[in-house]
Amino acid sequence: MNDQVRRSSPLFPISIVMNLTQLTARQIRYYEEHSLITPARTDGNRRMFSFNDIDCLLEIKELIDQGVNMAGIKQVFGLKNQSDEIILKDNKPIEISNKKDLSEEELRKLLKQEVIQKRQHNQVNLRQGDMWRFFKN
Amino acid sequence: MNDQVRRSSPLFPISIVMNLTQLTARQIRYYEEHSLITPARTDGNRRMFSFNDIDCLLEIKELIDQGVNMAGIKQVFGLKNQSDEIILKDNKPIEISNKKDLSEEELRKLLKQEVIQKRQHNQVNLRQGDMWRFFKN
DNA sequence: TTTTTATGTAATAAAAGCTAACATGTATTG
DNA sequence: CAATACATGTTAGCTTTTATTACATAAAAA
Numbered sequence A, B: 001m002n003d004q005v006r007r008s009s010p011l012f013p014i015s016i017v018m019n020l021t022q023l024t025a026r027q028i029r030y031y032e033e034h035s036l037i038t039p040a041r042t043d044g045n046r047r048m049f050s051f052n053d054i055d056c057l058l059e060i061k062e063l064i065d066q067g068v069n070m071a072g073i074k075q076v077f078g079l080k081n082q083s084d085e086i087i088l089k090d091n092k093p094i095e096i097s098n099k100k101d102l103s104e105e106e107l108r109k110l111l112k113q114e115v116i117q118k119r120q121h122n123q124v125n126l127r128q129g130d131m132w133r134f135f136k137n
Numbered sequence C: 001t002t003t004t005t006a007t008g009t010a011a012t013a014a015a016a017g018c019t020a021a022c023a024t025g026t027a028t029t030g
Numbered sequence D: 001c002a003a004t005a006c007a008t009g010t011t012a013g014c015t016t017t018t019a020t021t022a023c024a025t026a027a028a029a030a
Helices: A003-008 A014-021 A025-033 A051-065 A070-089 A104-120 A130-135 B003-008 B014-021 B025-033 B051-065 B070-089 B104-120 B130-135
Strands: none
Touching: A003 A051, A014 A025, A014 A051, A025 A051, A051 A070, B003 B051, B014 B025, B014 B051, B025 B051, B051 B070
């Protein structure tokens, strides 16, 4: 029984999540439509959210508040996944081309990687994990 | 924002509590009838349970499993309260009569006090806090 | 044996949540 | 400006979940 399990256990009904995140039900469902979260469902088709889901929603909310639109948020989230995959699949840094000056493209990749690695070591992003921190000792 | 708040925030609907505690709705409501727990209510009168409530229910469940009946459980819980009051009201040990041998009554009081003090220092009762431990890091 | 406990079961009403459709305000773009 | 797209609000109809209450029952206690 590890953190992963604890954090992803579906426990909260949408009403609680609304309170906790200050998002409307409409918003929460909308973000699900866009696959930013994937809450579990009860037998009766009710959404049940995990700590992870709530963390995601808090992150989304912050981005929204900063004026980022869906596409942007998808980038941020997709970025995470993409980079995670990279790191998981071959456990070494992205190859850098031999050209003297990096292309913007390559630069971005490097930055992404840095962010991801910091995240994996829990050294960055105060927003990330807020919900969880709220509940842990 | 402290532990007390975190642990007593009403977050879980009864269905989740049933799963988490393996108690039936009937049982949970019954224990509420007997004031062993006092879950919050939504505007719509639905029970919403906190980590504390779930901790209590786990403790109740353990006692039940050990064959303790309602009256016994009330003793255990009431004991807690009563002794807490004692400790809170006058912050010193119960006076001991001058009689050479303590009455059974007095002996019990002393034992209670000991237990309570240990509890207050989190040095006793493995069952207590299980739920919370499940969720904290 | 009769009572009391603790829990199960069933009926009914109300609350909460789901989907789907349409409405709307605000940017963005031709 | 007009048209479009985006993000969210609103409403309606339906289903699931929960609450209350009453009655049933097995086991324990008296």
